[in-house]
Amino acid sequence: MTDILIVGSGAMALLFGARLAASDHKVTLLGTWRKGIQAINQSGIRIAGDLKRDSFPAQGVTDLSKIPPVKLALLLVKSWQTERAAKQLARIMDPEGIVLSLQNGLGNLEILGEILGDRRATQGVTTYGATLIGPGVVRPGGEGIISVQPQPGLDPLIQCLKQSGFSIQEVENLSGLVWSKLIINVAINPLTALLNVKNGQLLDNKYSKDLMSLAAREAGNVASALGIEPGYEDPVSAVEAVAAATAENISSMLQDIRRGAPTEIDAMCGAVVRAGRSVNLNTPVNEIMLLLIQARENIMRISENENNDNNE
Amino acid sequence: MTDILIVGSGAMALLFGARLAASDHKVTLLGTWRKGIQAINQSGIRIAGDLKRDSFPAQGVTDLSKIPPVKLALLLVKSWQTERAAKQLARIMDPEGIVLSLQNGLGNLEILGEILGDRRATQGVTTYGATLIGPGVVRPGGEGIISVQPQPGLDPLIQCLKQSGFSIQEVENLSGLVWSKLIINVAINPLTALLNVKNGQLLDNKYSKDLMSLAAREAGNVASALGIEPGYEDPVSAVEAVAAATAENISSMLQDIRRGAPTEIDAMCGAVVRAGRSVNLNTPVNEIMLLLIQARENIMRISENENNDNNE
Incomplete structure (x- = not known):
């Protein structure tokens, strides 16, 4: 004990x-x-x-x-x-x-x-x-x-x-795993939150699939530029496999948005944007998803009139 | 008569x-x-x-x-x-x-x-x-x-x-006016539809204001590259002025999304993306908003089970 x-x-x-x-x-x-x-x-x-x-x-x-x-x-x-x-x-x-x-x-x-x-x-x-x-x-x-x-x-x-x-x-290469998960997260979480869908529904149409690919590839390029090897060959197929394996899941970010709580967008897309800057890579997809989720959080806060009883 | x-x-x-x-x-x-x-x-x-x-x-x-x-x-x-x-x-x-x-x-x-x-x-x-x-x-x-x-x-x-x-x-320069309106439309319509807010609410927080600026500036750059002069000096302040003047309006795209009808996203952001390509300009902001609204339309169509009684 x-x-x-x-x-x-x-x-x-x-x-x-x-x-x-x-x-x-x-x-x-x-x-x-x-x-x-x-x-x-x-x-x-x-x-x-x-x-x-x-x-x-x-x-x-x-x-x-x-x-x-x-x-x-x-x-x-x-x-x-x-x-x-x-x-x-x-x-x-x-x-x-x-x-x-x-x-x-x-x-x-x-x-x-x-x-x-x-x-x-x-x-x-x-x-x-x-x-x-x-x-x-x-x-x-x-x-x-x-x-x-x-x-x-x-x-x-x-x-x-x-x-x-x-x-x-x-494992010896934890930062590779941290980035592997980060790449998956930036490609699945903000999109499920913006579109209000389960993970698997991102695979249901070409447009959200394209967005997943764009976000994953962009974060993967930042990892590569940092000299970090994620635990998979291709970020895009890795993300699609995770979305399929967790098809019925409500992502943590969508859970946050649904209950009006702050999201982890800054530690996800925000982190990719900052890491990108450190290696002179533009990351417009992550930046726009960051801003969209931040705008959403801000609008929720206004509409909920500063109700701070959020769980953690 | x-x-x-x-x-x-x-x-x-x-x-x-x-x-x-x-x-x-x-x-x-x-x-x-x-x-x-x-x-x-x-x-x-x-x-x-x-x-x-x-x-x-x-x-x-x-x-x-x-x-x-x-x-x-x-x-x-x-x-x-x-x-x-x-x-x-x-x-x-x-x-x-x-x-x-x-x-x-x-x-x-x-x-x-x-x-x-x-x-x-x-x-x-x-x-x-x-x-x-x-x-x-x-x-x-x-x-x-x-x-x-x-x-x-x-x-x-x-x-x-x-x-x-x-x-x-x-007027003699109609294409300048067409682009003036297009720039305003791509900066206001998709964002109000994605965030479910009135035009004026886009001015309420720094994040949606930043997104408006990014979209307007990007479309403005395409117009410039095409040799088209919109009817205003600065796309960003023009868009902010229109959002303020139409603060209580529900944009046509948000009206479309709310009643489950197709939007005009392709003639707006889609047109900017295609025009950008024709002059070798990347337009990631318009492209991502295009994909997000298209994904949204697709999800609505699925969830409404092909109900085609949309008005026009």
């Missing part, structure tokens, strides 16, 4: 919390979404679907003073919350502690490293997915894999995740 | 039909939208708003055989219907007749000229606007202006329009 802190109370935080609790680890979720945290304390983490058990005990906290020094942490907040979460962690992490980010997008590890020191921060890439059903309630996606880079101090956390049934692989 | 054929039964066709009928011309509307045509025959063209009269008599037809040889015609169908309408006109137009297109977008005059001969086809640019309320019912926008190029045989139609209270100016 190991103490594990999960930062976040959204879909992925609940998925990891439930599984770790199921294998008898002591799970604490640190969140800012009060309804989500209350629900966890009242009823545990609840799983929607046909699992053997449907509730798993965990402690939910919003107040840092209630958390003992943290040795192992998983970071599962949205990218735009990384800086705030890192500052919270800086106040409660053991000097020897380590936090593993399994977030989407680019730039999170850099923020963590700057605030917590490179030795205490690491990242992985995961293909697990989950959908938030309501406060404290999650529907797991299919099985996936977590890829991490070997790092001193990370082993105990990896062991806990393995005990909890997660598939883990250690 | 002059016989005038209006091709179309949508918002603009109703607006022109009502005004021409009000000054005692004999107006026939030729359309494919059966409900719209039936409504006109039953109750005349009805005007929503606080005009002195609210119904104006007109004949609505769907059947070409009921129309005597046409000397004067106004073309007010959507751009994607131009070819079909031109083929209908070819069967019923007097050899000395003339048709004036007041449509949006680029490419309509070329189609008309090919099918009817250059002498019988001409175009103008109008800033009048109208909103379709229902079959046969229209809400006029504010006053505008119609710009036409002098052309043999056009005078009788111009006289009828002037009698009906329309402001008309004759």
